[in-house]
Amino acid sequence: MNAVGETNGMPRRQFVALSGALGAGALLAGAGAASAATGPSPTPDPCPTGPNPPGGPNPCPPSGLQGLCGSPTDTDPLWQDVQYCTRGIVPPSGQRPTCLKTTPNHVVLHGKPETQHNYLTLPSCRVTGIECPYLVTPNVANYWHEAWENARAGGDVPVQYPNIGLGINSQGARRLNQLHIHMAGVRDSTQRRLQDLEASSRIAGQPSNWGDPQYQVAVTGTQGSGDRTYRVLRLGGLTQNLFALLNDNVVRRFGLNMADQTLIVVPKMTATGFAGTFYVLNSDSSLHDGTNTCDHLLVYG
Template sequence: MRPRVLGWCLPALMAAGVLLATARANGPPKPDHDPDVLWKIVHGRCMPNELGENTPAPCAAVDPAHGYAVLKDRDGVAQYLLIPTDRVTGMEDPAILSPNAPDYFGAAWHQVDRVLAGLGHTMPRETVALAINSQHGRSQNQLHIHVDCLAPEIRVALHWARPQIGAGWTPLTLAGHRYRATRIDGQELDGAYPFRRLAASLADPAREMGGHTLVVVGTVWPGGRPGFILLDDMVKPVSGDRASGEELQDHACKIAHFEPGRVLQTSAYPQ
């Protein structure tokens, strides 16, 4: 089951966006006292439990064949993290661009139902985002993709920007930072490989990738075709931009109040 495209609530979202755009202060993640906590959880607990006892705890899921684990984040009402089961530090790690690298973003989109289960109802695909922070805007040294709600004001901004977003990169200002956006078509994200799309746009990916953040937002393009908006920002030391795309998400999931959707009576992903 994927996020269903239900009715729009743009008037309410626009009103909320005006307030949230001025009040929102989602900065980069706060440093954790141990930058290897996620790696220790996945490698030291989830993987051994899955392989030895056939239970992923404390993770929600472990998929050794596809190289990832899924963990409910302690921050947020419904946020999940997709984390490699191999040691992969983050955006700067050359492993993410290797030909046989797992399709981490494709797998992350398949975790959206876990977010919806945490909220208790369906929502349109335009309300959910995947985000990975730059090397300079993260707190953990193990790659992890945040799967959570999109901030209401960002949804409004992206809705109106859709007609201008195409196969190239289009500049957008979001959360006070200068992003660029490109279009991905398809109901699912499998095979889109956002890491590779970013690398193809850089002069020297080996040196530059660590300074970038990526965000993927579900959308429905004008004309009704489902797809995704891929967003990229880069570190800008002078302005204090640490390239933390997580800032476009809202871990309180306020958008769920404007997109009630259909109540989930049962779920494959109970909390």
């Protein structure tokens, strides 16, 4: 693949240079346990009507990145839903979303179809998706940690499914353009396959090895989706910025585009519950039988 690709209108090298200039780093830690297949629906939070809640020292992309990360005046439906939950602005359609959780950094909404194992974690500020270079900087919130804290057993919006998966689609595979991490289920066979691969030393233990050929493996997902090839990494926690890890160790290494990547997180489960580690899967169309969507692995309906 050409090393000088395009990332939403910006040449890849310019994206990398901007990302490096802004920096990348590690943030919050994650822990918890996956949930059982039954349980009550989460109780919606009241939607606040005041201004956006305070965030970190620089919680949103600067105005200079609006061409890549989106403008606050955009009319994307998911972004309008976020503005309703954080600011009380009713969408032009008049349809008010159910705000399951609203914090200074993120909002939780129902996914489609609405089930007890299909939710979304979205930034409370304007971020179109994985192509936004602000995501690889140390200023950005750790949305993956926050999604796990929501989805795990005992979380505020727990995923009612034996095995949990978190995922984000590439720019080309998504329909809506506000960053959203899917919180859904994964099949038991997917969990078993990942543990078998780990036992066979087919999963990278260090981010620097993430893209090595021996860690590019076939995983069967939802029924009828067939085998897809993923680069798989094992992490002891969600303490690091996964977007930055992907950009530094896969995208820049192989001359790829961030916009083309899908990213999936599957907590390792044992008979006693969450094992304390995570499988992080990445793929794109540059791989043989690769994919740019997380939909092959996640169970929504």
